[in-house]
Amino acid sequence: MLAAAEGGSNTEIAARLGVPRPTVTTWRSRFAARRLDGLLDEPRPGRPRTVTDEQVERLVADTLESTPVDATHWSTRSMAARQGMSQTTVSRVWRAFGLAPHKSDTWKLSKDPLFVDPLFVDKVRDVVGLYLNPPERALVLCVDEKTQIQALDRTQPVFPMLPATPARASHDYVRNGTSSLYAALDITTGKVIGSLHSRHRAVEFGKFLRTLDQQVPAELDVHLVLDNASTHKTQTIRRWLAVHPRFVLHFTPTSSSWLNLVERWFAELTTKKLQRSTHRSVAELNADVKAWINTWNDDPKPYVWTKTADEILDSVANYCKRITDSGH
Known part of the structure; x- marks a missing residue:
């Protein structure tokens, strides 16, 4: 009606507003006959409402x-x-x-004094600060271990996918050993430095640190985001860090692996490679994982962190308030 007041034919108004010409004709006719009352939508036909x-x-x-x-x-x-x-x-x-009773999610904010991290807020601000504002002339790497990766082989051949039939594999399998993957994700480029070992002790973590020291240019500082595993804090590791001051460790809060971006990469490795692969030996498993890392690094995709520390802390506080108010 406002467009009609400015002038123009029904065809011109329809083209300008992107609506069919009969729509313009209908509403102009109703307005001409009943004025403002004609602009009220009329009750629609159909079955009356049965649920109150x-x-x-x-x-x-x-x-x-x-x-x-x-x-x-x-x-x-x-x-x-x-x-x-x-x-x-x-x-x-x-x-x-927005109700979905069949779905559930997981979370943890422990009240056990043995597991509460008194530095939770400080650690969140520290790690998120690295993500959102990385230091100059430095490399920020998210580091973690994916332990006990099993080399599994199906007891019978896997049938390939056919039209109207998905790939099929036997439900049972044979275990052929395990391997542990140490990985460091560069938050800027998305590239990954990986190292596979038969065990995951402080000795292996020390070897991985030396690998990082060799592969990261000497003129760059190295900031590592990692969890609070005891293998990251042994006396041997501390002595090595004292001799290599360019390495700075930033620990995530206790039970807060979601804050480490390399966990997102581990999830992709699992769903895209490990979940449906078969391996007859640990050597075959290691070769497959190394090939997948090389393929990833040919076209890496960095994960972009968007939430600020304040937004995360506010979200945690609001959730705690909700579950407290609900009586849990």
């Missing part, structure tokens, strides 16, 4: 505050039987309110 607001409220409350006697969570079928309504209605209400 009170029924929706009761359904949402039962979903959030109760569980069935024979299960840990409600399904659309069991909730429909409880509420006396259809599964479709239950599903529609759950989608509208």
Whole structure:
């Protein structure tokens, strides 16, 4: 109507607003006949509503505050039987309110004095500060070990994928030994330095530090983000670090592996390579992992950290408040 007041034919208005010409004609006719009352949308035909607001409220409350006697969570079928309504209605209400009883997530903020990190806030600020504002003339590497990678071989051949048939593998397997991968992810380029060992002690971690020392240009400082494993803090490691002052260690808070970006890379290694691979020996497994790292480094993809330390700490505080208010 405002466009019509400025002048122009129905065809011109339709082209300008990107709507069909009959739409312009309809609303102009209604406005001409009934003025402002003509701009109110009319009731639409269709089946009258059968579920009341009170029924929706009761359904949402039962979903959030109760569980069935024979299960840990409600399904659309069991909730429909409880509420006396259809599964479709239950599903529609759950989608509208973002409820998914069949899903669960994990988190941890330990209250055990043995595991609470008194420096949680300081460590979050330290690590996130490295991600968002890396120091000049330095390399920031996220370091961790993926231990006990199993060389698994299926007891029978894997059938390849066919049209309308997925690849098939036997459910049972043979263990052919294990390997441990030390990896350092460059947060700027996304490249990975990896080293495979049969064990994961302080000795192997020391060897990996020497590998990093050889591969990182001597003129750069090296900032390592890593967890609080005891193998990272032995007297031998401390003596090595004292002799190599360009290496600076930044520890993530206790039970906060999500803060280490190399964990995201480990997840890709698992889902894209290890999960469905077969290996008849540890040597074959190691060769496969090395080849995957080389392929990754040919076209690396850095992970971009976006959340600030304040946003993370506020999120943790809000979640703690929510679970406290809910009585947990």
